[in-house]
Amino acid sequence: MAGTIIAVENLTAAYGDNVILKDVTFSVREGEIFAIVGGSGCGKSTLLKYMIGLYRPERGRVLVNETDFSSADEDEINRERLRLGVLFQSGALIGSMTLGENVALPLREHTSLPPSLIDRIVKMKLGMVNLSGYENHLPAELSGGMKKRAGLARAMVMDPKILFCDEPSAGLDPVTSAELYRMLAKINGDMGTTMIIVTHDLELIFRIVHRLVMLDGREKGIVAEGEPETLRRNASDPRVRHFFTHGGGLL
Amino acid sequence: MKEARTARSFSLAVKERRSQEIELSVGGELCLENAHLFSGEMDRLVGGAPQGKVILDLSPLAYLDSAGALAVYSYREAAGHRGVEVDVYGGADRVRGVLEMIDVGALTTPPLRSEEGRTPFFVRAGEGFVSLWRDFVEVMTFLGELLTALVYVVRHPKGARWGDVLFYMKRAGEEALPIVGLISGLIGLIMAFMSSLQLKQFGANIFVASLVGIAVVKELGPMMTAIIVAGRSGSAFAAEIGTMQVNEEVDALITMGFEPVRFLAVPKVLAAVFVVPLLTIYSMFFGILGGLIVGVVGLDLTFYTYIKQTMDSIRLFDIFSSLVKSAVFALLIAGIGCQRGFKVAGGAEAVGESTTSAVVSAIFLIILADSAFAVLLHYID
Ligand SMILES: Nc1ncnc2c1ncn2[C@@H]1O[C@H](COP(=O)(O)OP(=O)(O)O)[C@@H](O)[C@H]1O
Ligand SMILES: [Mg+2]
Numbered sequence: 170m171a172g173t174i175i176a177v178e179n180l181t182a183a184y185g186d187n188v189i190l191k192d193v194t195f196s197v198r199e200g201e202i203f204a205i206v207g208g209s210g211c212g213k214s215t216l217l218k219y220m221i222g223l224y225r226p227e228r229g230r231v232l233v234n235e236t237d238f239s240s241a242d243e244d245e246i247n248r249e250r251l252r253l254g255v256l257f258q259s260g261a262l263i264g265s266m267t268l269g270e271n272v273a274l275p276l277r278e279h280t281s282l283p284p285s286l287i288d289r290i291v292k293m294k295l296g297m298v299n300l301s302g303y304e305n306h307l308p309a310e311l312s313g314g315m316k317k318r319a320g321l322a323r324a325m326v327m328d329p330k331i332l333f334c335d336e337p338s339a340g341l342d343p344v345t346s347a348e349l350y351r352m353l354a355k356i357n358g359d360m361g362t363t364m365i366i367v368t369h370d371l372e373l374i375f376r377i378v379h380r381l382v383m384l385d386g387r388e389k390g391i392v393a394e395g396e397p398e399t400l401r402r403n404a405s406d407p408r409v410r411h412f413f414t415h416g417g418g419l420l
Numbered sequence: 421m422k423e424a425r426t427a428r429s430f431s432l433a434v435k436e437r438r439s440q441e442i443e444l445s446v447g448g449e450l451c452l453e454n455a456h457l458f459s460g461e462m463d464r465l466v467g468g469a470p471q472g473k474v475i476l477d478l479s480p481l482a483y484l485d486s487a488g489a490l491a492v493y494s495y496r497e498a499a500g501h502r503g504v505e506v507d508v509y510g511g512a513d514r515v516r517g518v519l520e521m522i523d524v525g526a527l528t529t530p531p532l533r534s535e536e537g538r539t540p541f542f543v544r545a546g547e548g549f550v551s552l553w554r555d556f557v558e559v560m561t562f563l564g565e566l567l568t569a570l571v572y573v574v575r576h577p578k579g580a581r582w583g584d585v586l587f588y589m590k591r592a593g594e595e596a597l598p599i600v601g602l603i604s605g606l607i608g609l610i611m612a613f614m615s616s617l618q619l620k621q622f623g624a625n626i627f628v629a630s631l632v633g634i635a636v637v638k639e640l641g642p643m644m645t646a647i648i649v650a651g652r653s654g655s656a657f658a659a660e661i662g663t664m665q666v667n668e669e670v671d672a673l674i675t676m677g678f679e680p681v682r683f684l685a686v687p688k689v690l691a692a693v694f695v696v697p698l699l700t701i702y703s704m705f706f707g708i709l710g711g712l713i714v715g716v717v718g719l720d721l722t723f724y725t726y727i728k729q730t731m732d733s734i735r736l737f738d739i740f741s742s743l744v745k746s747a748v749f750a751l752l753i754a755g756i757g758c759q760r761g762f763k764v765a766g767g768a769e770a771v772g773e774s775t776t777s778a779v780v781s782a783i784f785l786i787i788l789a790d791s792a793f794a795v796l797l798h799y800i801d
Contacts, residue, residue, distance in 0.1 A: 221675055251677050261672035264664070275676045323676075 174199040174331065174363050175220060180229035182215050189215050191389040192229070195382050202357050202364045202377050204397075206412065207384035213367040214258070214335055216384070220365065221255055221333055222246045234330065251279060254324035254362075256334040260316035262308040262323070268295065269304030272323045279327070294322040298352060314345040318352075325356065331363045332356070338370045346370065350377050371413070383409055428453050430481070430488075432461050440472030447480035450488030458491035459498065474504060478511035478519075489519050493527070559781075562681075562759040566689060569682040573690070584687035585694075592653040592688075593695030597702065600648055604703040607640055608632055608710025616719055625719045629726045630733035632711030637734045641704040642742045643790060646749035649696055650782035654757035657688050658778035661761025662771040670762070685758035689751060696750035697743040704739070737801070745793050752785045 175197040182190040189212040197203045205213050218224050219231055222238045231238040236249040262271045272291045276282060282290070295301055298318040308316055317337060324332055337353070338346035354377040356362050368374065374381060374397050381400070383393040385408060393400055393409040401413040430448040437443075444465060450458065466474060476492070478484070496506040511519070539547070573580040616628050661684055664670050670680050708730055715721040760778040764770045 218671070223671055223674060247677055250675055253675065255672065255675040257668040257672055259667055261668040263669055263673070264667070274678075279677055320672075323672075 172199050173197070174234060175365070176230070176232040177216075177220065178230045178232070180216075180219060180226050180231060182212060182219055182224070183227070184215075188389060190384065193384075193390055194229075195391060195394060197363060197365060198380075200357075200361050200363055201379040202353070202366065204374055204378040204381035205365065205367045205384065206369050206374065206381055208369070208386060211384045211386035212389075213384060217333055217335055217365070217367055221253055222250055251275075251327065252330050254327065254329035254332045256317065256320045256324045256332065256337060258335040258339065259313075260308070260320035262316060262319055264308055267305050267307055268300065268311075268319050268322075271308070271319065272304075272326050274323070275327050290326065294326050295319070297325070298322045299348070314341050314349070317341065317349065321349075321352065325362075328360065329362065331365065334364065334366045334368075336367055336369075338368060338373055343372070346373070353377060369412075383412065428483070430454060430458070430461075432465055434465055435477065441475060442466055442473075443475040443477065445477040445480050447482070449483035450481060450491065451483060451485040452487040455487040455491040458488070459495045462495055472504065473507065474499060475507045475509070477509060478515055481511055481515050484511070484515045484518050486518060486521060489522050492519070493522055493524065497527075558763070559756065559759055562762070563755055565681050566685055566755055566758070569679065569686050570689065572682065573686055579682075580690070581683065581687045585691045588653075588688050588691030589695045591656070592649060592692055593699060596648060596652055596699060599652070600645055600699050600703050601706045603644060603648065604636070604641065604706040605710040607644060608636060608707035608712075609714055610710075611635060611640075611707075612711035612714035613718070616714060620719070625715075625721060626725065626729050628715055628719060629711065629721070629729035633708055633730040633734050634738075636707030636711070637704050637738050637742055639790070641707055642700050642746040642749060643786065645696060645700045645703045645746060646753060646786045647783060649692065649699065649750070650753045650757075650779055650786065653688075653692065654753040654778045654782040655775045657754060657757030658760040659771055659775045661685075661758055662764035662774045665762060665764040666767060666771060680762065681758075685755070685762075688758060689754040692750040692754035693747050696753075697746045700743060700746040701739075704742075741793075741797055741800075745790070748789055748793075749786050752789060753782045756781045756785060 173196045177196065178194050180190065180193045181188060182193070193216065205216060207213055215224075219226055219238070220233065222231075222233070226239040229239070233249060234252060236245055238246060238249075241249070262268070263274070266274070269288075269291050272294055273287050276287045276290060280287075291304060292301070295304060298321050300315060300318055300322065303311070303315070303319070308319070311319065321334075321337075324334075332353075334353070337349055341349065350373050353364060353366070357364055357377070366373070366378065378397055380396055381394070382391050383400075384390065385392045392406055393404060397413075400409060404410050404413065428449040428451055430446060430450040433445050433447070435443045435445050444462075462474075492508065496508070499506045508519070612628050612632050615631050616625065619625060619627055619631075661670070664684070670684070673680050673683055711730075712723070712726050715726040716723055757778045760774040760781070764774045
């Protein structure tokens with residue numbers, strides 16, 4: 170079994186006095202596709218932001234690639250972040266820049282590659298997400314699914330070891346989301362990228378996810394952890410059973 | 421029913437009255453339009469304070485919507501408090517379906533967060549003061565970050581996004597030229613006209629030139645320009661960064677290893693600091709031009725005497741100090757605009773709030789800084 174790449178230990182997540190998650194502990198293994206599921210507003214995105222070092226844990230620890238986000242200094246966190254890719258919920262492309270510029274952004278900032286090579290890398294990455302030829306389009310000129318794919322290309326441009334995705338299939342039609350899952354599964358298979366995906370899409374969970382944790386807003390913590398198939402068959406908790414039979418939409 | 425018949429109405433009829441029980445049938449349509457009448461009608465038929473049990477037969481009911489069902493539940497609940505049991509039976513499938521749809525638990529669940537109650541005056545005043553103080557600390561912290569980023573850019577000029585700087589110079593500068601020119605010209609005109617009414621009486625026409633010149637160069641030029649830039653660009657900066665914050669673009673920049681202040685705020689601040697002094701010169705020129713028009717047309721001064729008098733009354737030092745002042749205004753306007761943008765959390769309405777706050781705070785800071793400069797220049801001079 171591959172080693173642990175992310176460890177969350179007794180994490181308490183809060184906005185000011187408003188505690189969202191309490192004493193959350195789990196770990197992600199290298200190379201797996203790991204899902205965080207749960208109802209709307211239960212703190213999935215918040216947890217993700219702790220895992221990418223946007224928020225600092227006040228209680229508990231978050232270890233990513235052995236960097237401890239609770240004690241590391243700013244420089245260490247920045248260095249670690251360069252090995253992470255993040256696909257935000259709406260793509261989060263910079264609105265004033267073309268797709269090409271968006272995808273090239275990390276390369277321009279963190280590498281000293283010549284512009285011609287950067288252009289080629291951008292073309293390659295856009296091709297990988299079926300957006301060849303769109304490098305001069307502005308984000309506003311694209312559909313939701315295309316924005317997400319472009320966001321994926323940008324997240325993958327530095328070939329990160331770990332990719333985080335926040336609700337990659339939210340707002341997409343079934344055909345487009347199926348295409349996106351294929352892409353994610355392919356990236357995982359070909360490059361061994363560890364993926365942490367926030368979702369409540371059962372289709373995605375059963376097709377590509379290896380392991381998951383389920384959060385609950387009332388418990389402020391994890392109510393289930395394991396492989397999707399096992400959970401579906403053996404879960405005793407009614408919330409978990411309900412999720413696996415009805416999907417996240419009704420939660 | 422006594423009420424004027426609406427399009428839809430329900431009817432109640434007593435079927436049977438026993439000693440401890442009363443059975444009624446509900447017919448017609450019980451819905452949103454008439455649900456509020458239900459309990460009144462019931463009380464009228466059942467009579468003052470019945471004891472025991474009320475039985476409702478819904479079989480004759482042709483239509484029931486969720487508001488109607490709620491009326492039935494509310495009646496049952498109210499009766500329950502008086503110790504009267506209410507039984508409901510019968511009804512077509514649709515009617516039963518609607519009745520079952522109502523989640524009785526949801527009606528009585530207390531809100532997870534209690535309503536914002538009235539807080540005493542002193543508590544509110546205290547909270548207001550605390551949040552004002554917190555805001556001040558945040559602004560100062562941001563200003564510190566901004567200055568650090570500016571120093572970094574001065575030391576590593578290659579690291580700045582000069583393309584963006586040019587873009588914002590065009591936005592905040594070039595596109596503001598017409599409005600700055602127009603307003604300054606009009607202010608010069610008005611000031612010359614109003615002062616000439618007084619000065620004419622003493623035959624001191626020529627001093628209109630000095631008055632307009634000094635006022636425009638020392639105060640009104642920098643101030644009006646700054647206020648226009650605050651309205652045009654300070655708000656735009658706040659809205660732009662705020663929207664990026666809402667769309668998680670700022671988070672995305674951080675995760676890609678960018679410093680959001682350096683990436684987003686520095687180009688805007690640099691552009692403003694470059695461009696506002698230039699706009700100020702332009703504003704001074706148009707202010708004096710406005711005065712000149714009144715002087716030449718209305719006061720029979722010659723072009724030459726007006727210009728000569730203006731030149732005599734303003735010194736190079738005044739122009740120079742005004743430019744320094746306007747650069748400081750620019751820093752404040754762009755800085756507070758960006759800070760308000762970064763502070764946005766939530767959705768679209770938070771962006772609107774931050775935009776308003778950017779303009780109001782910028783104007784406040786401009787006036788504050790202007791007063792400080794007035795005192796400072798008095799001693800330097
Ligand atoms: N920036 C913020 N400031 C304060 N509260 C927040 C913020 N972002 C999210 N929250 C609150 O935290 C809770 C969890 O939000 P989130 O993690 O976005 O949920 P989700 O599971 O839907 O992604 C919600 O109740 C939300 O209101
Ligand atoms: Mg979310």
